[in-house]
Amino acid sequence: MSSRVLIVAEHDGTKLNASTAKCVTCAQGIAGAQITIVVCAVEAAAVAAQAAQLSGVSRVLCVENPANGHALAAVWAPQVIALAGPFSHILGPSTTFGKDLMARIAGLLGAPQVSDIMAIDSPTRFRRPIYAGNAILTVESSGDGKVVGTVRTASFEAAAGGAAAPIETAAVSVALPTHTRFVSVSAARSDRPDLQTARRVISGGRALGSAEGFKILYSLADKLGAAVGASRAAVDAGYAPNEMQVGQTGKIIAPELYVAVGISGAIQHLTGIKDARTIVAINKDSEAPIFEVADIGLVGDLFQIIPEIERLV
Amino acid sequence: MKRILVGIKRVVDYNVRIRVKPDGSGVVTDGVKMSINPFDEIALEEALRIKERGGAEEVIVATVGPADCQQQLRTALAMGADRALHVQADGVVEPLVAARALLQLIEREQPLLVILGKQAIDDDNGQTGQVLAALWNRPQATYASKIELTAGTARVTREVDAGLETLDVDLPAVITTDLRLNEPRYVKLPDIMKAKKKPLDTLTLSALGVEQRQQLRLVRFEPPPQRQKGIRVKDAAELLEALKKKGLL
CATH class of the missing domain: 3.40.50.1220 (TPP-binding domain)
Known part of the structure; x- marks a missing residue:
């Protein structure tokens, strides 16, 4: 059975984070994988256009909702779950965004999560660091049922651009919780390169x-x-x-x-x-x-x- | 009663140099110092401080694991937890199993807040808090560096890649801790004596109706690849020369 991978895009509403392109490269390690990126946003078009350019992606799904303005795991997870049905693997980056969200998705699915994937040996076999990188563990999933994963972005190059995958709108109607509310984010503005992608x-x-x-x-x-x-x-x-x-x-x-x-x-x-x-x-x-x-x-x-x-x- | 439930895990102490067993079946743990996972210690400290400020009346500490875990529960009681719950389980306890067990404890104890470390420093999974929040259908606030409780709500500052994010979550909720939330207190000898008299109840996964399923087989443990030994340069000029030679400048 061929693998179908769903990648949850990390973005700030306008720009796709480079971590998503690294997830695509990771997913390409699954032989014959069909890769879909889902963009949860208030308005997804700009980010979806960037995701569609990533080489290896076969489809981009847009999930638009006024509640998606900030990446609240409790709000995004049920929307991703609503689309998860046909997929064998659901991946996100091992950034604070992905670590927060993906484990909530795994919990809702009752599926195992492989955290910090650094290499994919087969559709069911993954390598990951443990003990702060002092040991490398190979784990194997049973093959029946879904696997959720977070991708250690430092282990993968970003997928190249230049492609043009079709962009579709996904109609998702699930009740979203209001128990979690974004208040603010404070970050020092810097004109220097981004720490996670700087050469x-x-x-x-x-x-x-x-x-x-x-x-x-x-x-x-x-x-x-x-x-x-x-x-x-x-x-x-x-x-x-x-x-x-x-x-x-x-x-x-x-x-x-x-x-x-x-x-x-x-x-x-x-x-x-x-x-x-x-x-x-x-x-x-x-x-x-x-x-x-x-x-x-x-x-x-x-x-x-x-x-x-x-x-x- | 306003309760806080704190989940802890017994792990190899963070000062121990980790060695992979030659047969690749695990890491060496025989005769190795074990401790409360440092992030969980921060979780407990925060719960104690909330109680000391009058925000809670009881702090319950819980763990899922083998009989030896009771040492760490006793340490937690000595730090100031009021009582301990030990869910006995040998072998691999995956985050989903730990979360299902904690959910059963939540249903019994009805805490207003559950605090856990953001990850354990052994398997580095970083999942249990989020999985628990999902199963419980309650808010999660991960990587907390500040927690302020008001009636019915927690305002949590989170350490995220972009900087500091603040969320409001309705209670009850799950919060996971980051390193800068607090500095855990030291345990004093009289408290260790007192802790021996505090209640520590033992339960089993089966009594809680939780199946100890293992969904990921641990195939092989390996030491990480080593970097090659580098060179030494004597000053800034030599350093720049070496970088140019590597094509880095």
Whole structure:
């Protein structure tokens, strides 16, 4: 029996998140899979048009409802369930959006969820990291019934564009709960590249000493066109906002170049960067664990080294 | 009575270096320190603080797992939980089974709030809270970094990829905790003594009418691939040279 995969699109109402294109690549790992993307939105057209361009997608379904303005799991899940019937696999990204939503979908279906899929061996066999990436587990579903999954976006390239899948409107009439209400979202506006998709990322740790100290990283990042991240310790200390946190409990990223500045390299941080193509570590402690994973290590005072790099670039 | 139910899980302590067994059947847990999952400890701390502020009258801590879990329940009682429920289960307990068991406890105890960690640091599934909220047909607020209770509602600040999101959820609801919600208290020796006298009830999955189904077979555990050893450079100029050689600048 051929597999039919439903991917729940992540978007902000106007723009499709790159995580969705990575889910498409993951789904293509299921041989012969027919891939459908569902866009839940108030008005889905703009996002659906972007989804339809992704290579490998056979159809885009739009589910429009005035209640879909924010991705509330309790509101979106029943709408996805209403469409889930014909599908063997239901996937979403392993971002805070997808982790929140997909497990609610799995719960409603009574289906198993494979979290953080990093590889697909067969339609029923999946690999995923456990113990903060210190072990890789292969799991197998029975093959009868649906499987829900979240896709570890750092493990997959984004699917290419240029295609033109048909876009359809799906009529979904289910009662939606009103018990969960969006109030606000506060995010520091930044003109820098998005941390999760940037090709270059510079991250700072507690050694930066203060929010003020982070300024040397912002300055270098702007010169390199890089995104800026932070270790958990730096976020806990209030030097950087939570959305900048890289690691097991923050963002898991896979840039071409990752520069860890004044970060000792706790396991939970390393989990978030192990898919980076090249890791550079700058730290005054030559014994710091970050050097064990770094491709290029530089021992020294970051407050001298960072401005010097900026001058020389 | 206004109750908060807190779900906890016994896991390998976060300081333990994880080793995969040579036969690929699991990770080494013999003689390894076990603890309350750190996110669940934060969940319990938050419940205790809500009770201390007068927002609840009783904190119940519950777990689903083997007999050894009672150690972690006792620790939770020593932290300040009023009573503990142990749902006895050996072998793999998938999130759906844990959530079904917790739902049965909810029906018995009628809590106004259920707080769980956002994920366990062993299997890293991150599902139980959301699955429970789905089965219960109640709101979920995951990755909480701030919880404010008012009559009938919780205002929850969530750590999401975009920044901080605030939701209002009607009670009862399920909330899962992120790291910055609070710093759990240390357990004091007299509290450990007192905890021995607090009620700890043992139940079974079958008594709750929950089947211990395993829908995902654990095929193989492997150590992660190691990165190749890198090089050291002596200054900024050498670093830039090395990056240029790799075509990264």
